[in-house]
Amino acid sequence: MGKVKTDQVKRTGKELMRRFPSKFNDNFDENKKSVEALTQGTTTRVRNQIAGYITRTIALSENGAPMETDLEEDLSE
Numbered sequence: 407m408g409k410v411k412t413d414q415v416k417r418t419g420k421e422l423m424r425r426f427p428s429k430f431n432d433n434f435d436e437n438k439k440s441v442e443a444l445t446q447g448t449t450t451r452v453r454n455q456i457a458g459y460i461t462r463t464i465a466l467s468e469n470g471a472p473m474e475t476d477l478e479e480d481l482s483e
Contacts, residue, residue: 411459415452418445419459432465434458 422444423430429440438457445453 415455415459419456423460430460432461434461437461
């Protein structure tokens with residue numbers, strides 16, 4: 407069974423992907439640096455969770471895997 411991401415991680419990740427789509431890709435280390443530069447006051451753990459969420463979301467969208475409905479709408483905007 408996988409770990410569940412908190413609403414804060416998902417909301418922040420979606421907002422960052424919506425506002426800065428060109429800053430993220432399917433590379434975790436690059437996303438981690440981008441999240442660190444774009445957010446202030448986050449702990450290392452939260453930063454890594456957000457970067458991981460963004461990385462997984464982008465990788466799944468590139469592979470055409472089924473995703474959450476609200477996330478598809480956020481990425482298409």
